[in-house]
Amino acid sequence: MRGAGRLGRRARTRALLGALLLTAAAALATGCSVVHDAGTWNDPHDGPLSAGSKVTAGSTATAPAGSNASTAPQVEAYDVTPLLQPSRKILGVEISGAPESLAPAEQFAGWAGTKPNLLGEYLAWGTSFDSAAAKNAYSYGAMDFVVWEPWSPTLTQIAAGASDAYITAFATAVRAANVPIALSFGHEFNGNWYPWGTSKTTPAAFVAAWQHIHNLFEAAGATNVIWVWDPNDIFPVPDVQLKAYYPGDAYVDWAAVTGYWSEDGPNTYASLYLPTLEEIRTFTQKPFLIAETAVAPGGNQSASLTALFKAVEQHSDIVGFVWYDYDKGGDWRIENRPTLMAQFKTEAAAGGFGFDVSKLG
Template sequence: MRNGTVRRRRTSALVVAILLLGPLLTGCSTVQSAAAWNDPRHPVAGGDATGSGPAPLWTGPGQVQAKGSAESTTGRTPAYDISSLLQPSKKYLGVEINGAPDSMAPAEQFASWVGAKPNIIGQYLAWGTSFDTTAASNAWSYGALDFVVWEPWNTTLAKIASGASDSYIESFATAVRALNVPIAMSFGHEFNGNWYPWGTTGTTPAQFVAAWQHIHKLFAAEGATNVIWIWDPNDIDAVPDVQLKQYYPGDAYVDWVGVTGYWTQDGPSTYGSLYLPTLEEIREFTEKPFIIAETSVEAGSDESASLTELFDAVKQHSDILGFVWYDFDKGGDWRIENRPSLLSQFQSDVASGGFGLVVKPTS
């Protein structure tokens, strides 16, 4: 999420400002970025190995366990089997909200507002920051996936692909594997836009693909197959001339396709105009399931209709697994809690069916 409500209204001056101030504005949440940047609270690895116990290793597409045979013979707890989470029977209701999941109080407050527990909790993490084991543990204990939106500030995709960050990536992957709870993760989100340095103005599609594949391979080599990999372009309405296929790492490296798209008062106002063109283009090269990885509804006369369109899109399409609600006052007030009428509608839409997925097994 960028400052401002309509992405295509970005001026060149604002793009330059973001490039200069990137590390200070990491992610959509300024609070999260300030907390994440070189935060000493985040150890490289921590926590006891937990998860699915003796369940078999997941070796589906993109989740090959490179060190599986060694782990099975040395007694190491198998990597958490994420297969049941990839195609769930119910929908995901996610949230990005200030302070979570380092603290679960904001997520619990959100649950009290909307009448359902979120089962995905997003956070923005700057490149160079250690894996936040506290956040991931908190989310999992609550019954949710920690969704790490990993942002490559202060580097380049070419450097990442060349191996310049290998020690950092390996330590991150080692920490993910050691904690051994499932997490969701995207890298370089909204790469098809020109508002981030890893986007179209600063990199090539080949560099993005090479960096993504390199990171994924390093995670596999560390046995960190407990990750759901989310490839997350912005909806193409804002950037219609950028072809998405050239940025796709391949089915072996992606579990979900995440689409970022906001319901604004002067932009696309229906599923058919906001999401469908993007989904149709993506369907030309992959059948991976979708998740709306970042969204909200702008306040105004169309907010009720927009919220209806959002919920209907998720409920009516089996290949859309759910959505992640951006509950911040940034670049506009996107919060649900201070709009009583819209909140009541949100509660009804959640209760009317499809949501309520139990992420964490009870036994």
């Protein structure tokens, strides 16, 4: 979560040394980046590793003993095709403790009046895939949405094979779980606030790493994945061209955007999402997900929430949105705003949000 206008945010310490880099970064993996306008960028990843994350020391992991990623699984892979463009809209949530535990999702369902069907979690590179959490989400009628953060090694090193054992082990576990998951690698890559962003790497390195990871998943038979390509909204970084970062339609299932409704920045569909969507539409027609969003407290919150729901309802190519229900860099939780929570319930019900993922597969 990143962006100007965020109150009470602490800058991340960047002095991570040698072999401690990945495990330190993994311990800071809860959260994400919110951008509203150009300003002073501070890293909000100052919380503990999200529930359900199990850290593997070092930048790579070994495949399970006796495993062979090239051996075709005996059970047919879960077909995610019906989920790519569902007839009803997705209502997702990123909330502490889910999807390892369903209690937070159930709480949110009570607040929102609709069961969430995309349960987001942030995983640092080197963290093992939590099959139990993914199956938990599916049993609830939702998908596990893994936001995979490549803190170390570099994208160039990943593309060159430095993490192949880890990626293959991760992909093998995803295939073995055989439930649908959504996976976003290196989100907000068009910003300069992450090591996989514009200040530390290149578009070519990002694309090469993405394609390499995707190919290893294919080799492991892990086709039960919806690949989510998620730039930040372009408002704070208008000079970064997104097309150069696009891996290609063969490697992406959903195009996406991270964008938050602020008091002092973009707070309409036309100013927040549309410029990014229009740029993306010049090179792909993939379904579109608002992969991370929330509405800032204040005088604009009611109008902003209505605009968010209407944007998703009125555009057939937008499959849904994921609400960031955290108190981080500001309090984005709906449960602490009774009036907004009541409005959220009304909007979600009126727009026909939510469906049981397991009934579409």
